[in-house]
Amino acid sequence: MSLDIWMRENPLTYVWIGSYGVAFLVFAVEIAMVVHKRKITLQQVRLMREAEESEEI
Amino acid sequence: MAINWFKYSAPTTFYGLAGKLIPWFAIPAAMLCVIALYIGFVVAPVDATQGQFYRIIYIHVPASIISMFLYLVMAGYAALGLIFNTRLSSMMASAVAPTGALFAFISLWTGALWGKPMWGAWWVWDARLTSELILLFLYLGFIALHAAIDDPRRADRAAALLAIVGSVNVPIIYFSVKWWNTLHQGSTIKYSGTSMHIAMQQAMFTMLVACWLYAIAVTLMRVRSIILERERHTKWIAQLAEVK
Numbered sequence: 693m694s695l696d697i698w699m700r701e702n703p704l705t706y707v708w709i710g711s712y713g714v715a716f717l718v719f720a721v722e723i724a725m726v727v728h729k730r731k732i733t734l735q736q737v738r739l740m741r742e743a744e745e746s747e748e749i
Numbered sequence: 750m751a752i753n754w755f756k757y758s759a760p761t762t763f764y765g766l767a768g769k770l771i772p773w774f775a776i777p778a779a780m781l782c783v784i785a786l787y788i789g790f791v792v793a794p795v796d797a798t799q800g801q802f803y804r805i806i807y808i809h810v811p812a813s814i815i816s817m818f819l820y821l822v823m824a825g826y827a828a829l830g831l832i833f834n835t836r837l838s839s840m841m842a843s844a845v846a847p848t849g850a851l852f853a854f855i856s857l858w859t860g861a862l863w864g865k866p867m868w869g870a871w872w873v874w875d876a877r878l879t880s881e882l883i884l885l886f887l888y889l890g891f892i893a894l895h896a897a898i899d900d901p902r903r904a905d906r907a908a909a910l911l912a913i914v915g916s917v918n919v920p921i922i923y924f925s926v927k928w929w930n931t932l933h934q935g936s937t938i939k940y941s942g943t944s945m946h947i948a949m950q951q952a953m954f955t956m957l958v959a960c961w962l963y964a965i966a967v968t969l970m971r972v973r974s975i976i977l978e979r980e981r982h983t984k985w986i987a988q989l990a991e992v993k
Contacts, residue, residue, distance in 0.1 A: 703801035711859040
Protein backbone atom coordinates (compact mmCIF):
# COMPACT_ATOMS: atom_id res chain seq x y z
CA MET A 693 0.00 0.00 0.00
CA SER A 694 2.81 2.42 0.89
CA LEU A 695 4.40 1.79 -2.55
CA ASP A 696 1.08 2.70 -4.21
CA ILE A 697 1.02 6.03 -2.38
CA TRP A 698 4.72 6.69 -3.04
CA MET A 699 4.42 6.01 -6.78
CA ARG A 700 1.41 8.33 -7.08
CA GLU A 701 3.28 11.09 -5.26
CA ASN A 702 6.56 10.57 -7.18
CA PRO A 703 5.56 9.29 -10.63
CA LEU A 704 8.68 10.52 -12.46
CA THR A 705 11.05 9.00 -9.88
CA TYR A 706 9.10 5.74 -10.12
CA VAL A 707 9.34 5.78 -13.93
CA TRP A 708 13.04 6.71 -13.95
CA ILE A 709 14.31 4.31 -11.29
CA GLY A 710 11.93 1.46 -12.04
CA SER A 711 12.04 1.31 -15.82
CA TYR A 712 14.87 3.39 -17.24
CA GLY A 713 17.23 2.69 -14.34
CA VAL A 714 16.70 -1.06 -14.66
CA ALA A 715 16.85 -1.00 -18.47
CA PHE A 716 20.14 0.93 -18.52
CA LEU A 717 21.55 -1.34 -15.82
CA VAL A 718 20.66 -4.35 -17.99
CA PHE A 719 22.39 -2.73 -20.99
CA ALA A 720 25.47 -1.89 -18.87
CA VAL A 721 25.68 -5.48 -17.56
CA GLU A 722 25.30 -6.86 -21.09
CA ILE A 723 28.08 -4.63 -22.45
CA ALA A 724 30.34 -5.55 -19.49
CA MET A 725 29.66 -9.26 -20.10
CA VAL A 726 30.40 -9.00 -23.82
CA VAL A 727 33.66 -7.09 -23.18
CA HIS A 728 34.66 -9.60 -20.48
CA LYS A 729 33.85 -12.53 -22.78
CA ARG A 730 36.07 -11.06 -25.49
CA LYS A 731 38.96 -10.61 -23.05
CA ILE A 732 38.63 -14.17 -21.76
CA THR A 733 38.33 -15.64 -25.26
CA LEU A 734 41.39 -13.74 -26.49
CA GLN A 735 43.33 -14.91 -23.44
CA GLN A 736 42.30 -18.55 -24.07
CA VAL A 737 43.24 -18.37 -27.75
CA ARG A 738 46.65 -16.81 -26.90
CA LEU A 739 47.35 -19.51 -24.29
CA MET A 740 46.36 -22.24 -26.73
CA ARG A 741 48.63 -20.83 -29.43
CA GLU A 742 51.51 -20.58 -26.96
CA ALA A 743 50.98 -24.19 -25.86
CA GLU A 744 50.90 -25.37 -29.49
CA GLU A 745 54.07 -23.44 -30.29
CA SER A 746 55.95 -24.83 -27.27
CA GLU A 747 54.86 -28.38 -28.28
CA GLU A 748 56.26 -27.83 -31.77
CA ILE A 749 59.61 -26.71 -30.30
CA MET B 750 31.08 -1.35 -58.98
CA ALA B 751 29.70 -4.72 -57.94
CA ILE B 752 30.09 -5.67 -54.30
CA ASN B 753 30.57 -9.32 -53.52
CA TRP B 754 28.25 -9.68 -50.51
CA PHE B 755 28.98 -13.39 -50.17
CA LYS B 756 32.55 -12.47 -49.30
CA TYR B 757 31.30 -11.34 -45.87
CA SER B 758 29.35 -14.54 -45.23
CA ALA B 759 32.62 -16.22 -44.20
CA PRO B 760 33.79 -15.77 -40.56
CA THR B 761 37.28 -14.91 -41.86
CA THR B 762 36.17 -11.71 -43.58
CA PHE B 763 33.19 -10.93 -41.36
CA TYR B 764 35.34 -10.81 -38.20
CA GLY B 765 37.24 -7.73 -39.41
CA LEU B 766 34.16 -6.08 -40.90
CA ALA B 767 32.22 -6.53 -37.63
CA GLY B 768 35.06 -4.90 -35.68
CA LYS B 769 34.99 -1.87 -37.99
CA LEU B 770 31.19 -1.57 -37.89
CA ILE B 771 30.72 -1.66 -34.09
CA PRO B 772 31.47 2.06 -33.39
CA TRP B 773 29.25 3.09 -36.33
CA PHE B 774 26.29 1.50 -34.56
CA ALA B 775 27.23 2.03 -30.89
CA ILE B 776 27.92 5.80 -31.00
CA PRO B 777 24.70 6.75 -32.88
CA ALA B 778 22.78 4.42 -30.53
CA ALA B 779 24.01 6.34 -27.47
CA MET B 780 23.36 9.72 -29.12
CA LEU B 781 19.85 8.80 -30.24
CA CYS B 782 19.07 7.42 -26.78
CA VAL B 783 19.94 10.79 -25.20
CA ILE B 784 17.89 12.66 -27.83
CA ALA B 785 14.90 10.32 -27.29
CA LEU B 786 15.05 10.81 -23.52
CA TYR B 787 15.22 14.59 -23.96
CA ILE B 788 12.19 14.64 -26.29
CA GLY B 789 10.31 12.11 -24.17
CA PHE B 790 10.83 13.76 -20.80
CA VAL B 791 11.27 17.47 -21.63
CA VAL B 792 9.43 18.17 -24.89
CA ALA B 793 6.55 15.66 -24.83
CA PRO B 794 3.51 16.74 -22.79
CA VAL B 795 1.95 14.85 -19.87
CA ASP B 796 -0.74 12.33 -20.89
CA ALA B 797 -4.31 13.40 -20.16
CA THR B 798 -5.36 10.13 -18.52
CA GLN B 799 -2.13 8.35 -17.49
CA GLY B 800 -0.19 11.38 -16.23
CA GLN B 801 3.60 10.88 -16.00
CA PHE B 802 3.33 7.08 -15.92
CA TYR B 803 2.85 6.88 -19.67
CA ARG B 804 6.53 7.91 -20.14
CA ILE B 805 7.45 4.24 -19.64
CA ILE B 806 6.26 3.89 -23.27
CA TYR B 807 9.61 5.20 -24.59
CA ILE B 808 11.44 2.11 -23.35
CA HIS B 809 8.57 -0.41 -23.13
CA VAL B 810 7.38 -0.23 -26.75
CA PRO B 811 10.85 -0.20 -28.41
CA ALA B 812 12.02 -3.08 -26.16
CA SER B 813 8.91 -5.11 -27.06
CA ILE B 814 9.25 -4.48 -30.80
CA ILE B 815 12.98 -5.28 -30.76
CA SER B 816 12.44 -8.45 -28.71
CA MET B 817 9.99 -9.76 -31.34
CA PHE B 818 12.03 -8.61 -34.32
CA LEU B 819 15.27 -10.07 -32.92
CA TYR B 820 13.54 -13.43 -32.52
CA LEU B 821 12.68 -13.43 -36.23
CA VAL B 822 16.25 -12.40 -37.06
CA MET B 823 17.58 -15.20 -34.83
CA ALA B 824 15.21 -17.77 -36.40
CA GLY B 825 16.16 -16.52 -39.88
CA TYR B 826 19.87 -16.95 -39.21
CA ALA B 827 19.24 -20.34 -37.57
CA ALA B 828 17.23 -21.47 -40.60
CA LEU B 829 20.00 -20.32 -42.97
CA GLY B 830 22.52 -22.25 -40.89
CA LEU B 831 20.32 -25.34 -40.90
CA ILE B 832 19.52 -25.28 -44.63
CA PHE B 833 22.79 -24.10 -46.14
CA ASN B 834 25.10 -25.28 -43.35
CA THR B 835 26.72 -21.84 -43.19
CA ARG B 836 28.85 -21.43 -40.07
CA LEU B 837 28.42 -17.68 -39.71
CA SER B 838 24.60 -17.86 -39.78
CA SER B 839 24.56 -20.19 -36.77
CA MET B 840 27.10 -18.02 -34.97
CA MET B 841 24.92 -14.95 -35.61
CA ALA B 842 21.85 -16.77 -34.27
CA SER B 843 23.77 -17.60 -31.07
CA ALA B 844 24.94 -13.98 -30.80
CA VAL B 845 21.44 -12.52 -31.21
CA ALA B 846 19.74 -14.74 -28.58
CA PRO B 847 21.05 -13.13 -25.32
CA THR B 848 20.26 -9.60 -26.55
CA GLY B 849 16.78 -10.70 -27.60
CA ALA B 850 16.23 -12.31 -24.19
CA LEU B 851 17.29 -9.09 -22.43
CA PHE B 852 14.92 -6.99 -24.54
CA ALA B 853 12.09 -9.44 -23.77
CA PHE B 854 12.95 -9.13 -20.06
CA ILE B 855 12.98 -5.30 -20.25
CA SER B 856 9.64 -5.40 -22.08
CA LEU B 857 8.07 -7.56 -19.36
CA TRP B 858 9.68 -5.62 -16.50
CA THR B 859 8.67 -2.17 -17.76
CA GLY B 860 5.23 -3.55 -18.62
CA ALA B 861 4.80 -4.69 -15.02
CA LEU B 862 5.85 -1.27 -13.77
CA TRP B 863 3.34 0.36 -16.09
CA GLY B 864 0.63 -2.14 -15.22
CA LYS B 865 0.77 -1.50 -11.49
CA PRO B 866 -0.35 2.16 -11.53
CA MET B 867 -2.70 1.70 -14.52
CA TRP B 868 -4.33 -1.67 -13.85
CA GLY B 869 -3.56 -2.04 -10.16
CA ALA B 870 -1.58 -5.26 -10.80
CA TRP B 871 2.03 -6.04 -11.67
CA TRP B 872 0.97 -9.04 -13.73
CA VAL B 873 -2.16 -10.49 -15.32
CA TRP B 874 -2.40 -13.67 -17.39
CA ASP B 875 -3.39 -11.65 -20.42
CA ALA B 876 -2.74 -13.01 -23.96
CA ARG B 877 -0.17 -10.29 -24.82
CA LEU B 878 1.75 -10.59 -21.55
CA THR B 879 1.69 -14.39 -21.54
CA SER B 880 2.84 -14.70 -25.15
CA GLU B 881 5.70 -12.23 -24.46
CA LEU B 882 6.67 -14.34 -21.43
CA ILE B 883 6.71 -17.40 -23.71
CA LEU B 884 9.04 -15.45 -26.03
CA LEU B 885 11.44 -14.91 -23.13
CA PHE B 886 11.30 -18.64 -22.33
CA LEU B 887 11.96 -19.47 -26.00
CA TYR B 888 15.07 -17.30 -25.95
CA LEU B 889 16.23 -18.90 -22.69
CA GLY B 890 15.43 -22.35 -24.12
CA PHE B 891 17.52 -21.60 -27.23
CA ILE B 892 20.47 -20.45 -25.10
CA ALA B 893 20.18 -23.39 -22.68
CA LEU B 894 19.81 -26.00 -25.46
CA HIS B 895 22.81 -24.60 -27.31
CA ALA B 896 24.91 -24.62 -24.12
CA ALA B 897 23.83 -28.18 -23.22
CA ILE B 898 25.33 -29.81 -26.34
CA ASP B 899 29.12 -30.00 -26.51
CA ASP B 900 29.51 -30.29 -30.28
CA PRO B 901 28.83 -26.76 -31.64
CA ARG B 902 27.51 -27.95 -35.03
CA ARG B 903 25.03 -30.34 -33.38
CA ALA B 904 24.08 -27.62 -30.90
CA ASP B 905 23.46 -25.23 -33.83
CA ARG B 906 21.11 -27.70 -35.52
CA ALA B 907 19.14 -28.55 -32.37
CA ALA B 908 18.77 -24.91 -31.32
CA ALA B 909 17.85 -23.91 -34.89
CA LEU B 910 14.86 -26.26 -34.83
CA LEU B 911 13.67 -24.71 -31.55
CA ALA B 912 14.12 -21.19 -32.97
CA ILE B 913 12.21 -22.00 -36.16
CA VAL B 914 9.31 -23.72 -34.36
CA GLY B 915 9.18 -20.93 -31.75
CA SER B 916 8.89 -18.22 -34.39
CA VAL B 917 5.17 -19.02 -34.60
CA ASN B 918 4.88 -17.18 -31.27
CA VAL B 919 5.84 -13.80 -32.80
CA PRO B 920 2.64 -13.28 -34.83
CA ILE B 921 0.69 -14.56 -31.82
CA ILE B 922 2.22 -11.76 -29.69
CA TYR B 923 1.51 -9.16 -32.36
CA PHE B 924 -2.09 -10.15 -33.06
CA SER B 925 -2.98 -11.21 -29.49
CA VAL B 926 -4.65 -7.85 -28.77
CA LYS B 927 -6.85 -8.33 -31.86
CA TRP B 928 -7.63 -12.02 -31.50
CA TRP B 929 -8.54 -11.95 -27.83
CA ASN B 930 -10.11 -9.50 -25.40
CA THR B 931 -7.04 -8.34 -23.54
CA LEU B 932 -6.38 -5.92 -20.72
CA HIS B 933 -3.33 -4.81 -22.67
CA GLN B 934 -4.25 -1.99 -25.03
CA GLY B 935 -4.19 -2.39 -28.81
CA SER B 936 -1.82 -0.61 -31.17
CA THR B 937 -1.92 3.18 -30.78
CA ILE B 938 -0.12 3.73 -34.08
CA LYS B 939 -2.01 2.27 -37.02
CA TYR B 940 -1.72 2.56 -40.79
CA SER B 941 -4.80 4.80 -40.71
CA GLY B 942 -3.08 7.26 -38.34
CA THR B 943 -2.61 7.91 -34.62
CA SER B 944 -3.94 10.06 -31.83
CA MET B 945 -0.48 10.31 -30.23
CA HIS B 946 1.16 13.71 -29.81
CA ILE B 947 3.91 14.27 -32.40
CA ALA B 948 6.63 14.67 -29.70
CA MET B 949 5.59 11.34 -28.14
CA GLN B 950 5.90 9.66 -31.54
CA GLN B 951 9.29 11.27 -32.18
CA ALA B 952 10.65 10.12 -28.80
CA MET B 953 9.33 6.59 -29.25
CA PHE B 954 10.66 6.12 -32.78
CA THR B 955 14.02 7.70 -31.89
CA MET B 956 14.36 5.28 -28.98
CA LEU B 957 13.32 2.42 -31.28
CA VAL B 958 16.16 3.27 -33.70
CA ALA B 959 18.57 3.67 -30.73
CA CYS B 960 17.62 0.23 -29.37
CA TRP B 961 17.95 -1.30 -32.83
CA LEU B 962 21.44 0.17 -33.33
CA TYR B 963 22.44 -0.93 -29.82
CA ALA B 964 21.23 -4.48 -30.56
CA ILE B 965 23.29 -4.59 -33.79
CA ALA B 966 26.42 -3.23 -32.04
CA VAL B 967 26.27 -5.65 -29.12
CA THR B 968 25.48 -8.60 -31.42
CA LEU B 969 28.51 -7.79 -33.56
CA MET B 970 30.66 -7.57 -30.42
CA ARG B 971 29.38 -10.95 -29.26
CA VAL B 972 29.72 -12.69 -32.62
CA ARG B 973 33.41 -11.70 -32.76
CA SER B 974 34.01 -13.64 -29.54
CA ILE B 975 32.04 -16.60 -30.88
CA ILE B 976 34.09 -16.58 -34.12
CA LEU B 977 37.33 -16.41 -32.09
CA GLU B 978 36.23 -19.31 -29.90
CA ARG B 979 35.07 -21.59 -32.70
CA GLU B 980 37.81 -20.82 -35.20
CA ARG B 981 40.65 -20.86 -32.65
CA HIS B 982 42.40 -23.80 -34.36
CA THR B 983 42.56 -22.07 -37.75
CA LYS B 984 45.58 -20.31 -39.21
CA TRP B 985 43.87 -16.98 -39.82
CA ILE B 986 43.09 -16.61 -36.10
CA ALA B 987 46.78 -17.18 -35.27
CA GLN B 988 47.68 -14.37 -37.66
CA LEU B 989 45.36 -11.81 -36.03
CA ALA B 990 47.17 -8.88 -34.41
CA GLU B 991 45.17 -9.19 -31.16
CA VAL B 992 46.06 -12.88 -30.79
CA LYS B 993 49.82 -12.47 -31.39
